[in-house]
Amino acid sequence: MLLIERYIIAEIRRPVSVMVGILTFVFASYSAQRYLTQAANGTLALQSVLDIVVYKVVIALEMLVPVALYTSVAIALGRLYHDSEVTAILASGASPLRLYRAIALISLPIAVAVTALSVYGRPWAYTQTHRLEQASRTDLDVNHLLPQRFNLNQDNGRMILAEHIDHATGSLENALIYDPGEGKTRVFRSKLAKVVDPNPDDPIVAMTNGTSYALEHQGTKDVNIVFNNLLLHLKPIAPEPDTIRKATSTAMLSVSTMAQDKAELQWRETRGVSAILLALLAVPLSRTAPRKGRFSTLLPVAALFAVIFYASNICRTLVANATLPLMPGVWLVPLLMAAALMVFVGRDLAVLRRHLK
Structure with a gap:
């Protein structure tokens, strides 16, 4: 049938x-x-x-x-x-x-x-x-970072550059961190940076002997700070x-x-x-x-x-x-x-x- x-x-x-x-x-x-x-x-x-x-x-x-x-x-x-x-x-x-x-x-x-x-x-x-x-995909996991290279995270626009990276200790020598924001861009330059916590929900970096710049997108209230020790909390990666x-x-x-x-x-x-x-x-x-x-x-x-x-x-x-x-x-x-x-x-x-x- x-x-x-x-x-x-x-x-x-x-x-x-x-x-x-x-x-x-x-x-x-x-x-x-x-x-x-x-x-x-x-x-x-x-x-x-x-x-x-x-x-x-x-x-x-x-x-x-x-x-x-x-x-x-x-x-x-x-x-x-x-x-x-x-x-x-x-x-x-x-x-x-x-x-x-x-x-x-x-x-x-x-x-x-x-x-x-x-x-x-x-x-x-x-x-x-x-x-x-x-x-x-967290940009602060040193296992994913490459030295002497612009490591750009497409999700949040953050960029990390380091002359030397110690993957064992999580340390970055002569580090530059570019962190864009909605109304303000932050740039951090330090002789030594160490990733304390790469958790994308609350990324933390300890920085030593450096300078931070907070640049207003509108206006002239830019801030320039020289620091010896700085515990930096970066913006988390928010899922869409x-x-x-x-x-x-x-x-x-x-x-x-x-x-x-x-x-x-x-x-x-x-x-x-x-x-x-x-x-x-x-x-x-x-x-x-x-x-x-x-x-x-x-x-x-x-x-x-x-x-x-x-x-x-x-x-x-x-x-x-x-x-x-x-x-x-x-x-x-x-x-x-x-x-x-x-x-x-x-x-x-x-x-x-x-x-x-």
């Missing part, structure tokens, strides 16, 4: 597996190159790179898996149309709904996995990534609100009343539904005349994915800004996808009824 469905599923399962592997490898390679560059610049611990890349891959899978499924459905059905196999299936008396049923059968477990990734795996991976970055929100558990988001949290919650809830709807929409979009070319429909397929992707992001932003009401909120895009799918299914059924008359 499910012979046709099993055949179509087998045609899709192979390219899905290959494409997920390829997309994951490409994304992991890009992420590794990015973080290895930061490790080479001394702003990230080398031993943390592999862990961060793994967490980034977990975060990206909620997008990579639906893309692989959607593309694989389009390619597989395009081949079946190209080789007239779909024509033969329909000519045997099978309903066109069996194509949709086959796609639904393979998409359902994938959609469940994507939902689990988005609801549970994604915030967990963001939490772990944030923890590692906070622990290893968006990063904190993405790392927040789904249970916490569900009880929040903030529009930004509701937008993030709806984004997670819609990922699995969007994945299965996207795969089902690939069925009518992959339809082509026999012998026309199996890849002739990839352009409209790619265009539809781009529209859905950007529309989902726009809806999330509008909900976060309280411009779009929570109902339908981010669910607006899956609802429109479901409506379009019903139109395509209705058209296929109407064609079937005309052929039966």
Whole structure:
């Protein structure tokens, strides 16, 4: 009874597996190159790179898996149309709904996995990534600093320069610390500086025999102080609100009343539904005349994915800004996808009824 469905599923399962592997490898390679560059610049611990890349891959899978499924459905059905196999299936008396049923059968477990990734795996991976970055990307960890080089932290703009660095004792000789602020920039120059605590939440540096400069961005109240000993508390690295929100558990988001949290919650809830709807929409979009070319429909397929992707992001932003009401909120895009799918299914059924008359 499910012979046709099993055949179509087998045609899709192979390219899905290959494409997920390829997309994951490409994304992991890009992420590794990015973080290895930061490790080479001394702003990230080398031993943390592999862990961060793994967490980034977990975060990206909620997008990579639906893309692989959607593309694989389009390619597989395009081949079946190209080789007239779909024509033969329909000519045997099978309903066109069996194509949709086959796609639904393979998409359902994938959609469940994507939902689990988005609801549970994604915030967990963001939490772990944030923890590692906070622990290893602090610009005051001497293990990450390079001597005679401008060590710049992109997160807060702080720059550290030292002629010599003793990684064993955490001492910096002839050190220069540039610490920008909202209304005032501070510059510290000392013969010897020692990192007392590299904790990014409260970084502390003990400086000996130096000069500090406090430069007002507006006005002329600049301060110049010569010191023998100075215990310097630098500005902590504050995580971005968006990063904190993405790392927040789904249970916490569900009880929040903030529009930004509701937008993030709806984004997670819609990922699995969007994945299965996207795969089902690939069925009518992959339809082509026999012998026309199996890849002739990839352009409209790619265009539809781009529209859905950007529309989902726009809806999330509008909900976060309280411009779009929570109902339908981010669910607006899956609802429109479901409506379009019903139109395509209705058209296929109407064609079937005309052929039966």
